[in-house]
Amino acid sequence: RGAGTAIPVFSLRSADDFGVGDFYDLFKLIDWAEATGQKVIQLLPINDTTMTRTWLDSYPYNANSTFALHPMYIRPDAIGELEDKAKAEWAREKAACLNGLAVVDYEEVNELKETYVKALYAQMGEKLASTIAYRTFVKNNLSWLKPYAAYSVLRDQFKTADFNRWGEHAKYQEEKIDAFVEANRDKINYVYFVQYHLDKQLREVRNYAHKHHVVLKGDIPIGISSSSVDAWLNPELFHMDCSAGAPPDDFSIMGQNWGFPTYNWEVMKRDGYQWWKNRFRKM
Numbered sequence: 001r002g003a004g005t006a007i008p009v010f011s012l013r014s015a016d017d018f019g020v021g022d023f024y025d026l027f028k029l030i031d032w033a034e035a036t037g038q039k040v041i042q043l044l045p046i047n048d049t050t051m052t053r054t055w056l057d058s059y060p061y062n063a064n065s066t067f068a069l070h071p072m073y074i075r076p077d078a079i080g081e082l083e084d085k086a087k088a089e090w091a092r093e094k095a096a097c098l099n100g101l102a103v104v105d106y107e108e109v110n111e112l113k114e115t116y117v118k119a120l121y122a123q124m125g126e127k128l129a130s131t132i133a134y135r136t137f138v139k140n141n142l143s144w145l146k147p148y149a150a151y152s153v154l155r156d157q158f159k160t161a162d163f164n165r166w167g168e169h170a171k172y173q174e175e176k177i178d179a180f181v182e183a184n185r186d187k188i189n190y191v192y193f194v195q196y197h198l199d200k201q202l203r204e205v206r207n208y209a210h211k212h213h214v215v216l217k218g219d220i221p222i223g224i225s226s227s228s229v230d231a232w233l234n235p236e237l238f239h240m241d242c243s244a245g246a247p248p249d250d251f252s253i254m255g256q257n258w259g260f261p262t263y264n265w266e267v268m269k270r271d272g273y274q275w276w277k278n279r280f281r282k283m
Contacts, residue, residue, distance in 0.1 A: 002215070004040025005033065008060065009073055010104055016075070018091075018116075019098025019109040023198070024075040026205045026216075034212045041209065042217040046070055046202075050152070051161035051227060055106040061221040061258075064151065064161060065229045067144040067282050069198040072109060076116040079197050080124055091116050121193045128193065137196050143278070144229070149191035150177050151229045153184050161227040172233050218283050223260025230275075236267050237275055
């Protein structure tokens with residue numbers, strides 16, 4: 001048995017932040033948990049939810065991928081120092097303004113972090129790509145990383161996460177996606193760059209927690225979005241014409257319709273529930 005605290009990462013704030021809590025803020029939370037005799041820290045879902053690039057994406061249970069981490073939780077200046085001192089100073093000044101707000105400005109925060117990280121990618125992306133650590137990460141995660149990166153680029157290109165409106169890419173076809181990836185290699189590599197550093201930073205936090213005898217407990221959403229990479233890549237695993245929800249209760253007398261397709265357990269069983277195994281292994 002162990003007492004602990006459940007908290008969304010975005011609500012953690014420190015002087016080092018860019019207007020929103022990030023993975024590195026968990027270091028201080030772990031220190032506090034240890035000092036107060038707590039053994040568990042549970043986090044709300046931390047998967048990427050970027051679909052519209054507006055504040056509507058802030059709902060943590062409507063992820064666009066069950067594997068990719070949300071770029072919002074990255075600590076940009078932990079990746080490296082910007083050579084462009086003027087841009088670095090501008091970013092820090094804007095971060096301080098966003099950090100001073102009483103609430104998270106979701107859209108501004110994500111725009112600032114993306115601008116900063118893209119500058120770092122242009123500066124050091126090519127050098128990182130030649131390292132063993134980076135190549136190992138890409139190789140070990142390619143099964144979900146490549147489709148997610150292609151999804152991210154196509155989402156921005158068509159300005160919609162509804163893959164049914166992506167023309168020839170409305171249905172995932174590996175050969176066509178491979179060609180698309182090669183034709184958009186720089187944009188794809190940027191997505192890889194972001195996910196590599198998110199994974200690296202979260203692993204540092206996880207290792208620190210274990211060193212201090214604190215468990216990081218996750219929160220896996222019950223459903224997947226109908227506009228997610230998972231639905232695009234493996235539609236046969238879900239009943240895309242169904243919608244999960246909750247029955248009426250004291251808080252919602254009409255019940256709830258979450259809009260998430262239900263699982264096709266019969267199909268999932270055929271390969272021994274591999275999608276679930278991959279999901280749990282990654283998380």
